[in-house]
Amino acid sequence: MAVRLAGLLAKEMIQFFRDRVMLVLILWLYTVEVVICTVALSFAVHDLPLALVDLDHSPASRALATAFAAGDAFRVTARPASETGATAALQAGAARAALIIPEHFTRRLARGEPAEVQLLVDGSNSTVAAQARAYALEIVEEHARDQAYRLGGPAARPPLGVALRSWYNPAADLERFTVLSMIALAALMVGVIHPAASIVREREIGTLEQLRVTPIGTAELFIAKTLPTLLMGLLAVFPSLLIARLFDVPLAGSLGLFLAYTAVFLGSAIGLGVLVAAIARTLQQALLLAFFGLFPLMFLSGTLAPVESMPEFLQRASVVSPLRHYMDVILGIFLKGAGLAELWPQGLALLAIGTALYAAAWAVFRREFE
């Protein structure tokens, strides 16, 4: 048994590490793609192109305009002379929002009447639009408060102060999250696709048939087909760790625990890959099925949009996504310094998912193999 397994394993290892293009692509997913996504992707809106229409031409209107130009949120790209100009800029996509300061703005302020300004927001990306609106309201509110406090008499009361602290991520940007989620995603993709492809390829060229007439059993085949991917997946984590370092992602928890959890997570991904291989007849089917399975798993993991924002039935469905549990683990270990005391439920969930997938694959496979 041990000798047979060793022979089969050696063959798999050689095959795996001989495929240079494949190795390069896997490394690409684990490194370059992680870097590109981390640098590029952010939901936080800044430098939003703003069209500014000042119909009042007064010091007060200019002060408000300056408040908009001064922050990071907006970048004034156009100063049309009229509202029509602003409309055209929105329609052409040259601006994503327009601020219109009407005539008599100063006069109303001087009289103590509420002065009105108009904000037009391009809603064609709703996330961006919602943020743009919130930022604009905040800027105007702050500006108004400033002015009021400066002019205010003895009745002016210092406002209730709030110190907002973002824990585990003081910069409050998406960078740390993206680095970690892309690493997890790479592990999932490689973990599912590679074993599926390597088993089905043998079926397609007929060598699976040859294996069947050898004394090799289902268990040995499973082990030999999954171990190289597991090994590769664990090794590929290390270049990713360097990249995480590069982006100043701290490793607050223990590296050993992280590797252990990664192995369990890869196990469940590989389980899915083997199940796909058990169902698919051709490589094309295997690749499409893998894709079919990967997408919802990725989606329900919270890497794209937070799980808490999803409707109830999808939140419940997300429990089956190993990536969702692994995201909790990887964020917990790296950013929060969480240990086994906090993360044991995720560990159990990952083990359960992996076992179920393996059992299903086993059941399908045995019918064919034995």
Added chain:
Amino acid sequence: MNARRIAAMLGKESREILRDPITLGVALAMPLIMLLLFGYAISLDVREAPLGVLDLDRSPLSRQLVRQFTDTEYFALAETYTELGGVEEALRRGSVKLALVIPRGLARERQRREAPQMQILLDGTYSATANLLGSYARAIVAAADPVPPAIEVRTRVWYNPSLRSVNDVVPGLFGVILMAFPPLLTALAIVREKESGSIQQVFVSPLSGPEFLIGKLLPYGLIAFLQIAMVMAVGFLWFQVPMAGSLSLLLAAGGVYVLCTVGLGLLVSTLTGSQLIAMLLALIITLMPSFLFSGFLFPIFTMPYALQLYTAIFPARYFIDLSRGVVLKGAALGDLWLNLVLLIAYTAAVFALAVWRFRKKVA
């Protein structure tokens, strides 16, 4: 070019697709699943985020503050603590997303007209949610302490007044779905023949390169059209996405885009002889960029300049701009011609490159 030979190739390829229920099933079911997931689940908005409270003041003011938090739909009181250690532990466990720390003496300081200070601790691991919760919290505290607003902002959101995310997700998804499947399917269809060696038999047959390609690509183009029709039907009928512009313009642009995606698949197929590598390549040069670097979810203008240039080399960006322009803004060709021209030029270039590379192998 011979119509009969093309028809034969076409027939063979179509039969192969029809006889492979898994491939066909995935190709038709997957866009719908993507649409449903995106339609229902892409939202950054948070309702009833679990809130933790450490109230050391225990004054009417502090109780009123907490009530103002729980009265909104954004927060739901999950836990209360008696010391800071409890807050820390809850954040680490992830059982609350935001914790309110009201120090002793808040009410007294406020009466004395000093500047009282309270603390809000956020779980910052997912910054998009954290930032949103932070601004809600700030707004709630500000509302507890009203200042007469000297400047009023009248906001109007254009093109999507209710800010329904489905309205911009669906037209964006046209661009993503067409980048997800047609390139992958075409690349696999050709590389499959390479891998099994049957492409050599095609080469020695009287079938010419263009005939082979037309017969091979046409069925996948059709599948792509079927996918887009399904997504449009579900988007417009089920999700009730309003259509402001001209459907024919959208379909025409969609036609060009389908050609482009099939061309990319062809290009991938000339780069490798292995289906697995073809799939990974397709993932890296078509699916991921169309998803991440097209403005579909993540706005392009916030990216660093070098990466904005990177996004320009993938066609999904031009089509998604165009599709959103037509569907949401009701934009006409006058506004969108640049996108269309870029798309056509891109398609022509991809096809020329792919056919040239392919011909080199045949001839």
